[in-house]
Amino acid sequence: MSPKNVRAFRRSLLRWYRRDGRDLPWRGTRDAYAILVSEFMLQQTQVATVIPYFNAWLRRFLDFASLARASENHVLHAWQGLGYYARARNLHATARAVVDRHRGRFPRSVEQMQQLPGIGKYTAHAVASFAFNQPAPIVETNTGRVLARILNFRRPIDQTAGQKALWQHAAAFVPKRSARxxxxxxxxxxxxxxxxxxxxxxxCPVKKFCRAINPKTLPVRKFRPRTKRLTEKHAFVVRQGKILLEQSAARWRGMWILPPLRTSAANQQPIYKSIFPFTNHRVALNVYARSWRKIDKHSQRWLRIDSLDSIPIPSAHRRAMRHLLSEATAATSRRQRSSES
Ligand code: SF4
Incomplete structure (x- = not known):
């Protein structure tokens, strides 16, 4: 596209945005911390889901310093329900690095930003443009799709060469002064x-600039990730107002889950079944009733059932616990009623 057409494209786009753009809570700030929080939360997660988490997070952790001071337990608890917990751990580690290495001030240089945990090219460019109004292009799902269509760009965007070329096109479109x-x-x-x-x-406000021949086929991808199926078996063990949980060292590192069953559960019926997505997996969660004799003191604990709201538990396991605990309570009251009658 010629420089003149690029300028006309931007004018049409901005005119539409001022009228019809979304009013999102992180759009009203130039605070690098708040913008970084929103960017971490928005990875793999829809805007509508993020908004209440974003607002609650900023009330709880005001800035890099307060997040850096928080325990991992608190951080994971605040993130609970958003999934992809590596993002929370990276955000926490970034806050600590900003305090230690940059005296609590987020660096303005894209190169320095990318030295921080969990910050790649896209996130660095997003903060550079949204917080500091630097003319940094961004290529993520939405902008990548729009640019690929506008340019009828037919190289696979999941290949290095295609990605690189798309970033270069994106850079040619960004205005010097109003990148934000x-x-x-x-x-x-x-x-x-x-x-x-x-x-x-x-x-579409930029239809006259769009060269897409068959927009639905764009952007082109060489590989479509296949969904893999997994079955995970866990135990439900309760006694005297307590439940046995294990602190995960794997996928949900630091969070509390129903203890994984390491032995076969063949010939037994699960008391609870659900399915949840995780990255490109479809995980079947099967829970079995158990009475546990010996616990692994290193990773397992008996936790009070009335304290579960204050500890970090991944959503799939929390749903299972809520369901099974309410079933157990209902069964107890049924037994009491029948013994009284
Ligand atoms: S004209 Fe259609 S394909 Fe092109 S940018 Fe607009 S909505 Fe996308």
Missing amino acids: IYNSALMDLGALVCLPRRPRCGV
């Missing part, structure tokens, strides 16, 4: 108009 608003507008166009399966070309 331009990047927000491009994201919103992808989220509201240039939709993955049903692009709304009829109402």
Whole structure:
């Protein structure tokens, strides 16, 4: 696209954005901390899910210093329900690094940002443009799709060469002075108009600049991740107002889960079954009733059932516990009623 057309494209896009763009809580701030929190939360998670977490997080951890001081337990508890907990741990580690290495001030240089835990090229560019208004391009799901369509870009974007070329195109579109608003507008166009399966070309504010021949086929990807199936077996063990839980050292490191069953549960019926997604997996969670004699003191604890709300537990396991504990309470009251009658 010629420089003149790029300027006209941006004008049309910004005119639309001022009228129809989304009013999101992190758009009203230039605070690098708040913007970084929103960027971590938005990875793999929908905007509507993030908004209440974002607001609650900022009330709980005001800035890098207060997040750096918090325990991992508190951080995971505040993140609970958002999933992909590596993001919470990286955000926590970044807060500590900002306090230790940068005296609590987030660096302005994209290169320095990328030295921090969990901050890659996209996140660094997002903070550089949204917090510091630097002319940094961003290529993520929404903006990548819009640019690929506008340019009828047919190279696979999940291959290094295609990614690199798309970033270069993105850089050619970013204005020098108003990258903050331009990047927000491009994201919103992808989220509201240039939709993955049903692009709304009829109402698109930049239609006259768009070269997409068959927009639904763009962007091109070489590989489509296959969903893998997993079955995980866990135990439900309660006694005298307490439940046996294990602190995960793997996927949910630091969080408390129903103890994994290391022995076969063949010929037994689970008392609870559910399915939850995890990255490209579809996990079947099967829970079995157990009476535990010997516990692993290193990772397992008897925790009071009335304290469960204050400890970090991944959503899939919390749902299982809530269901099974309420069933257990109902069964106890039924037994009491029948013994009284
Ligand atoms: S015209 Fe259609 S494909 Fe092109 S940017 Fe607009 S919505 Fe996307």
